Amino acid sequence: xxxxxxxxxxxxxxxxxxxxxxxxxxxxxxxxxxxxxxxxxxxxxxxxxxxxxxxxxxxxxxxxxxxxxxxxxxxxxxxxxxxxxxxxxxxxxxxxxxxxxxxxxxxxxxxxx
Amino acid sequence: xxxxxxxxxxxxxxxxxxxxxxxxxxxxxxxxxxxxxxxxxxxxxxxxxxxxxxxxxxxxxxxxxxxxxxxxxxxxxxxxxxxxxxxxxxxxxxxxxxxxxxxxxxxxxxxxxxxxxxxxxxxxxxxxxxxxxxxxxxxxxxxxxxxxxxxxxxxxxxxxxxxxxxxxxxxxxxxxxxxxxxxxxxxxxxxxxxxxxxxxxxxxxxxxxxxxxxxxxxxxxxxxxxxxxxxxxxxxxxxxxxxxxxxxxxxxxxxxxxxxxxxxxxxxxxxxxxxxxxxxxxxxxxxxxxxxxxxxxxxxxxxxxxxxxxxxxxxxxxxxxxxxxxxxxxxxxxxxxxxxxxxxxxxxxxxxxxxxxxxxxxxxxxxxxxxxxxxxxxxxxxxxxxxxxxxxxxxxxxxxxxxxxxxxxxxxxxxxxxxxxxxxxxxxxxxxxxxxxxxxxxxxxxxxxxxxxxxxxxxxxxxxxxxxxxxxxxxxxxxxxxxxxxxxxxxxxxxxxxxxxxxxxxxxxxxxxxxxxxxxxxxxxxxxxxxxxxxxxxxxxxxxxxxxxxxxxxxxxxxxxxxxxxxxxxxxxxxxxxxxxxxxxxxxxxxxxxxxxxxxxxxx
Amino acid sequence: xxxxxxxxxxxxxxxxxxxxxxxxxxxxxxxxxxxxxxxxxxxxxxxxxxxxxxxxxxxxxxxxxxxxxxxxxxxxxxxxxxxxxxxxxxxxxxxxxxxxxxxxxxxxxxxxxxxxxxxxxxxxxxxxxxxxxxxxxxxxxxxxxxxxxxxxxxxxxxxxxxxxxxxxxxxxxxxxxxxxxxxxxxxxxxxxxxxxxxxxx
Numbered sequence: 001x002x003x004x005x006x007x008x009x010x011x012x013x014x015x016x017x018x019x020x021x022x023x024x025x026x027x028x029x030x031x032x033x034x035x036x037x038x039x040x041x042x043x044x045x046x047x048x049x050x051x052x053x054x055x056x057x058x059x060x061x062x063x064x065x066x067x068x069x070x071x072x073x074x075x076x077x078x079x080x081x082x083x084x085x086x087x088x089x090x091x092x093x094x095x096x097x098x099x100x101x102x103x104x105x106x107x108x109x110x111x112x113x
Numbered sequence: 114x115x116x117x118x119x120x121x122x123x124x125x126x127x128x129x130x131x132x133x134x135x136x137x138x139x140x141x142x143x144x145x146x147x148x149x150x151x152x153x154x155x156x157x158x159x160x161x162x163x164x165x166x167x168x169x170x171x172x173x174x175x176x177x178x179x180x181x182x183x184x185x186x187x188x189x190x191x192x193x194x195x196x197x198x199x200x201x202x203x204x205x206x207x208x209x210x211x212x213x214x215x216x217x218x219x220x221x222x223x224x225x226x227x228x229x230x231x232x233x234x235x236x237x238x239x240x241x242x243x244x245x246x247x248x249x250x251x252x253x254x255x256x257x258x259x260x261x262x263x264x265x266x267x268x269x270x271x272x273x274x275x276x277x278x279x280x281x282x283x284x285x286x287x288x289x290x291x292x293x294x295x296x297x298x299x300x301x302x303x304x305x306x307x308x309x310x311x312x313x314x315x316x317x318x319x320x321x322x323x324x325x326x327x328x329x330x331x332x333x334x335x336x337x338x339x340x341x342x343x344x345x346x347x348x349x350x351x352x353x354x355x356x357x358x359x360x361x362x363x364x365x366x367x368x369x370x371x372x373x374x375x376x377x378x379x380x381x382x383x384x385x386x387x388x389x390x391x392x393x394x395x396x397x398x399x400x401x402x403x404x405x406x407x408x409x410x411x412x413x414x415x416x417x418x419x420x421x422x423x424x425x426x427x428x429x430x431x432x433x434x435x436x437x438x439x440x441x442x443x444x445x446x447x448x449x450x451x452x453x454x455x456x457x458x459x460x461x462x463x464x465x466x467x468x469x470x471x472x473x474x475x476x477x478x479x480x481x482x483x484x485x486x487x488x489x490x491x492x493x494x495x496x497x498x499x500x501x502x503x504x505x506x507x508x509x510x511x512x513x514x515x516x517x518x519x520x521x522x523x524x525x526x527x528x529x530x531x532x533x534x535x536x537x538x539x540x541x542x543x544x545x546x547x548x549x550x551x552x553x554x555x556x557x558x559x560x561x562x563x564x565x566x567x568x569x570x571x572x573x574x575x576x577x578x579x580x581x582x583x584x585x586x587x588x589x590x591x592x593x594x595x596x597x598x599x600x601x602x603x604x605x606x607x608x609x610x611x612x613x614x615x616x617x618x619x620x621x622x623x624x625x626x627x628x629x630x631x632x633x634x635x636x637x638x639x640x641x642x643x644x645x646x647x648x649x650x651x652x653x654x655x656x657x658x659x660x661x662x663x664x665x666x667x668x669x670x671x672x673x674x675x676x677x678x679x680x681x682x683x684x685x686x687x688x689x690x691x692x693x694x695x696x697x698x699x700x701x702x703x704x705x706x707x708x709x710x711x712x713x714x715x716x717x
Numbered sequence: 718x719x720x721x722x723x724x725x726x727x728x729x730x731x732x733x734x735x736x737x738x739x740x741x742x743x744x745x746x747x748x749x750x751x752x753x754x755x756x757x758x759x760x761x762x763x764x765x766x767x768x769x770x771x772x773x774x775x776x777x778x779x780x781x782x783x784x785x786x787x788x789x790x791x792x793x794x795x796x797x798x799x800x801x802x803x804x805x806x807x808x809x810x811x812x813x814x815x816x817x818x819x820x821x822x823x824x825x826x827x828x829x830x831x832x833x834x835x836x837x838x839x840x841x842x843x844x845x846x847x848x849x850x851x852x853x854x855x856x857x858x859x860x861x862x863x864x865x866x867x868x869x870x871x872x873x874x875x876x877x878x879x880x881x882x883x884x885x886x887x888x889x890x891x892x893x894x895x896x897x898x899x900x901x902x903x904x905x906x907x908x909x910x911x912x913x914x915x916x917x918x
Contacts, residue, residue, distance in 0.1 A: 023804055030797040034790060041786045044916045054917055061912035064793075065905050072800045072901045074894075079738050082746045085292070089324050089750035092411060093757025096328070100360060100761040103415075107424050220740050285751055293744040299735040323747060327755035335762070338857060343847035346762070352769040352850045361758060709875070 021071060029071045036060050127629055128671070136671035138222035139629060143229050144208030145525065150233055151200035152596065157240065158192035159589055161185045166549075170582040172570035182566035183250035184269070188240075190253030191273065194373065195280050196236045198507070201514050202376035203228075206291055206315045208525060212620035213309045215300025215638065217631050220293035222669040223711060224286055230679030231283035238687055239276030242269065249273035252564060254366065255336065257347035257358040262340045268690065271340060274333045275686045281326045281333070282682055288322030291315055300619070302638035306400065309618045309641075310393060313400050314379030317407040321368045321375070324411070329365035332358060341692045356421055363414035371410040374506060375403060377513035378445060381467045384516050385449050387616040388464035389456025392642055395448045402441035409438040419490045428487040435485035439478065446475060461614070462535030466516035469543045470509045477505030480554065495564070498557030504550045515542065515595055522599065523613045527625045528606030534598045541591030548584030552577040611654040617642035622652040630666045632657050672714060678707030745895050749902050756906050759861060760913060763854040770849035776918050779842055781835065788831035789911045792866075795824035796904045799897045806880075809887040814880045818893075821900065822873040825866055832863050855914065862910060865903050872896050 040060050043049050049056065070076035075083050127133075137143060165185050168177040177185065207225065211218055219225050242248040247268040251260040260270045295316045299308070308316075335346035336358070345351035347358050386393045393399060415423060415431040423431075449471055458464070480502035484490045493499055515538075522530050556577050561568050568574060612621040621644055623632055636657060640646040660666070685700025734740055767776075798821040805813030836856070839845075844852045876896055879885040885892070 023801060026797055026800045026804070030794060033793045033796075037786065037790055037793065040912065040916055041782065044782060057912050057916050061908055064908045068796060068901050068905050068908070072796050072904075073898055079736070081296070081736060081738060082743065085743070085747050086750045086753075088320075090753045092324050093753040095411075096364065096754070096757050097761040097764060100357075100765045103360065103423070103427060104354070104357075104765045107426055110426065111424060220744060289744055289747045289751065292747050293740055297734040297736055297738065297740045297743055301735075303735070323751040324754050327751055328758045331755060331758035331762070334857070338846070338853070344853035344857065345847070345850050346853055350771070351853075352766065352771045353853075354765075357762065357765060361762075364758075705871075 020077065025071065029067055033064055033067060036064050133671065135676055136226075136673045138218070138226050138669050138671055138675070140207045140211050140218050140222065140225060141525070141627065141629075141631075143225050144204045144206075146229050147200045147207060147232070148204035150229075150236070151197050151204060152599075154192055154196035154200075154236060155592070156596075158189055158197055159592060161189035161192065163585055163589060165189060166582040166585040168566065169568075170575075170579050172568050172572065172575045172578075174567055177566065179566040180250065183252075184243075184248035186564065187249045187252050187273070188243075191239065191249060191277075192236075193507070194253060194369070195277065196232075196239070198373045198510055198514075199284065200232055202318070202373070203232075203287055205311070205376065205380065205514075205517055205521070206287075206318075209521060209620055210291065210294065210312050210315050211298070212524075212623060212627060212631055213312045213618055214295060214298060214303050215619055215632065215635050216294065216298040217635075217666070218669060219290050220298055221290050223672050223675050224290050226672070227675035227678055228283040228287040228290070230676050231279060231286070231682055234679055234683035235276055235279035235283065238279060238683060239272060242272035242276075245272075247272060249276075254362055255358075256362075257336065257339075257355040258349070260336060260340075260358075261347060265340075271337070271690050274337045274340070275689060278330060278333050278337075278686045279683050281330050284322050285326045285330075288319040288326070291319040292323070295319075300635045300638055303619075304638075306397065307638055307641045309379075310382035310396070310399055310403075311376075311379035314375040314382070314403055317403050318372050318375045321372045321407055321410065325365045325368035325372065328361055332361035332365070335361070337689055341689060342694075356418075359418050359421060360415070363417045364411075366417065367414040368407075368410050370503075370506070371406055373510055375406065377470065377510040378403065380513045380517040380520070381449060381470055382445075383616075383618060384463050384467040384520050385452050386456075387520070387614050388459045388461060388467070389453045390459075390615070391452055391456040392617070392645075393448070394451035394454075395444075396641060398444060399448055402444045405441040406438060409434060409441070413438060416485060416487075416490070419487045420494045432485055432487040436482065439482050439485070442478060446471060446478075461519070462530070462532055462539055463516045463519035463614075465536065465539045465543075466512045466519065469539065470512040470516065473505055473512060473543075473546070474509035476551075477502055477507075477509055480505065493557065495562055496557035497553040497561050497563055500563050501550055501553035501557060504553070508546045508550060512542070512546075515539075518595065518599065520614070521620075522602065523609030524620060524625050524627070526603050526606070527609050528602050529609050529613060530598050530602040530606060534594060534601075538591050538594035538598060541594060542588055543591070545584050545586070545588030545591050549581050549588050550584070552581045552584075556581070612644065617645040619643050619652075622654065622657050624654055624658045628658055630660075630668055633660045633664065633666070672711065674707050674711035674714060678704055678711060681705070681707050739891060741891060741895060742898075745898055749898065752902065756858075756862070756909075759854075759858045760909065763858050763914060766850040766854050770851045772849050774839075774842055774844045774848070774851070776851055776855075776914075779839055779844055780915055780918070781838075782915060784831065784835065785911065785915050788828050788835075789907065791824050791831065792828045792904050792907050795821050795828065796901050798824060799900045803890070803893050803897050806885060806890045806893045807887065811880060811883070811885075814885060814893075815877060818873055818877045818880060822870050822877065825870045825873065825900075829863060829866055829870070832859065832866075858914070859910065862903070862906055865906070869896075869900050869903055872899065 040057055043053060043056050043060070069086075075086070134142065134146070137146075164177065165182070168174050168182060207219070239249075245268060249255075249272055250269045251265055251273065255270060255273060258264055260273075295308070295312060299305075305313075335344070338344040339346050339348065345353045347353045347355045349355065382393055382399060413431055413435045415427060416435045419428055419431075453468075460468075480498065484493055484499065484502060519530055519535055522528070556574050557563075559574060560572060561574050561578075568578075609625040611624050613625070614621070619636070619638070620627075622636065634657060636643070636652055639648045643649060644652055681700050681702070681704030683700070684703055685697045688696035688700050736743075798817050802814055802817030802821055805817055839852075844855075846852055846856050873896060876885060876893060879889075
């Protein structure tokens with residue numbers, strides 16, 4: 001990590017200015033978030049979709065998550081270092097969820113194999 | 114603030130008195146506070162250990178009753194891990210890391226102070242349980258359902274859960290502080306791959322802290338809510354599973370042991386090159402292996418649970434993962450030895466402790482690999498074989514910390530420790546520690562269970578246990594010599610030069626002790642061994658320490674809001690013991706007052 | 718005469734950093750990383766215990782999807798308000814700052830209102846912390862989330878009061894940015910909760 005990039009805090013905004021989304025983008029994102037939410041609720045209520053309910057909902061909510069993090073929290077436009085210090089623990093958290101599900105819900109199914 | 118004198122940069126500028134300590138935000142002072150507090154708790158935890166060893170010196174002994182024994186071994190473990198080993202590491206993080214990276218302080222000085230006060234209050238809350246005759250007695254690991262209200266009706270495990278919650282906050286905040294400091298406050302030219310290994314290990318440890326501590330926080334909330342608000346997290350009749358406690362606890366608990374050991378690895382990795390007059394062998398490998406240990410350390414937790422019936426798939430996974438983690442760990446041993454090989458060795462006390470650490474850690478590591486073999490562990494678990502394993506690696510950590518003390522004491526106090534007394538302290542600590550813990554391998558495999566207040570004479574283990582107890586007192590004497598050496602040397606030790614060991618890293622470029630502002634001019638770094646490379650000549654103390662005429666250095670002002678906030682945090686958790694929903698909110702209010710005033714605090 | 722001096726710095730001064738990035742922002746992202754583990758453990762526990770309650774009420778009997786869809790939408794919109802507030806501060810628009818900050822706080826409070834309604838409704842329907850595993854895991858998870866929202870609302874109101882007194886200018890944009898990061902984080906946690914707890918039953 002070379003330290004030739006130096007900037008004091010007050011100038012950071014100017015550095016980002018050329019890659020900064022405006023209010024219009026934010027409203028668009030809000031619109032998309034609303035649409036996705038509506039889709040999620042729709043999927044919940046449509047019985048025909050219930051076999052694929054889980055994957056669809058996971059993908060849709062992941063989409064919302066990424067939109068908020070990338071645009072509202074600005075990670076798409078910021079240094080990858082910020083992404084790194086957030087995403088690494090996030091991945092760990094997802095592994096915690098997955099491993100507990102495996103240990104408590106999946107493995108017991110193979111008890112008598 | 115006072116004016117710094119041109120010729121005496123440090124002493125004249127420093128404020129004095131109790132208030133200056135209560136309001137300090139200086140990483141050096143906070144480091145000293147952590148260190149002194151941790152050593153005080155070390156004495157307490159050590160006395161707890163000696164009492165345990167007296168009880169176990171003879172079979173069917175009645176020196177202690179079972180209840181007292183349970184409190185002692187629970188508090189011994191909890192104290193040594195949370196109130197000694199972790200804060201000692203943090204003491205070194207605090208004092209040394211900013212100096213090693215060429216910074217004037219950590220990223221968030223007031224947050225740093227907050228962490229210390231929360232730690233102190235957490236330790237006091239935990240130990241106040243003794244005054245109520247209700248010290249925690251469910252083991253340092255607090256397994257449900259034993260820790261639930263039904264089987265632990267008194268306040269004991271409430272003190273435990275609350276104490277650890279308070280301490281956990283301090284650790285998380287400290288982790289955030291050090292990650293930010295190390296990433297963002299490095300001097301020009303101090304690339305990540307030029308940082309001293311101690312700073313690198315601090316960084317990895319800090320990531321482990323911020324990821325592992327939240328998990329135990331959740332587990333402790335579950336336990337507190339079960340105990341005080343009637344929830345069902347670990348209540349089998351409601352469908353709850355006590356095994357969930359074990360998973361959550363060890364998801365924290367295993368990274369925790371790497372939180373304990375990585376700083377020790379870091380210290381050794383700085384000490385050994387200094388006293389071999391050779392750069393660390395395989396620097397990059399040492400960095401990557403440390404990072405790898407951190408990651409893999411998150412994947413092995415259920416090796417503490419091989420006897421809980423996880424099933425062959427889980428057992429195999431965790432068994433293999435545990436074996437794998439031995440690889441980056443073992444690599445470090447070879448790198449330390451390779452550093453020494455062909456070096457110009459000086460066996461100062463610090464070096465003796467460091468080399469002793471390598472030997473002791475190897476033994477502890479090997480028994481760890483034994484545990485990794487799940488079927489074999491079924492015999493070893495819950496016996497003294499496990500006690501032997503983890504005490505060996507912890508003994509290694511203590512030896513490393515003592516190496517750190519002997520190494521950095523001159524920098525911190527401006528005085529040399531007594532080398533002769535130091536070598537005696539090493540002899541007693543090293544020999545005593547081995548006599549104390551080695552017999553436990555045999556005691557365990559011969560059938561003595563752990564966590565029990567006595568054992569039958571038919572086991573014929575009285576002799577080995579007595580040997581162990583003799584070792585305990587021997588080691589205690591060694592520790593006493595270290596403490597005596599510290600106190601005497603702080604008063605009457607030889608004045609120390611800036612770099613008494615001829616070491617390579619940046620903390621040795623400033624005076625002993627450093628001025629309050631660490632460096633008058635932040636140096637530019639060109640290599641991993643700034644004081645050994647061709648620019649090292651320019652890093653002479655006077656240049657770096659002396660202020661130029663008219664030079665102004667901005668340092669963060671002292672503040673008492675961290676102390677107020679810490680009181681609020683501690684109060685919030687303590688008030689859970691009232692079993693009401695509203696009492697903790699009083700603590701929240703105090704915390705809010707502290708935080709808001711802190712946020713709006715002016716410079717003066 | 719030597720006038721070299723060590724002087725107290727105002728907290729929050731920003732000397733140059735090794736990465737060129739703002740130290741407060743970096744520290745805050747690290748905190749958010751830590752918080753993912755906190756909520757991750759709570760969510761993992763909820764999912765582990767899903768379907769294990771021995772007695773009811775059970776989720777499908779009691780969770781109100783239409784109502785929660787609305788509260789979810791409210792929280793999502795509050796994130797929009799927040800980011801508009803940040804944009805306003807960044808261009809020195811005091812009025813805009815006041816409007817959007819208050820809008821965020823109001824929507825956040827509305828969300829909390831929905832949560833309170835839901836909690837009291839569940840309580841009267843016989844679901845408490847103690848009733849069963851669903852009660853324990855649901856209330857603790859959403860309770861901690863609600864506590865985080867509450868802290869956020871208070872934080873926003875403090876910022877709003879500062880803006881009212883003219884003490885939240887363009888130069889203070891970082892303060893709003895960081896409050897924004899906190900607010901959006903609380904929102905994304907809810908996105909996960911809404912899907913995993915309410916929609917996937």
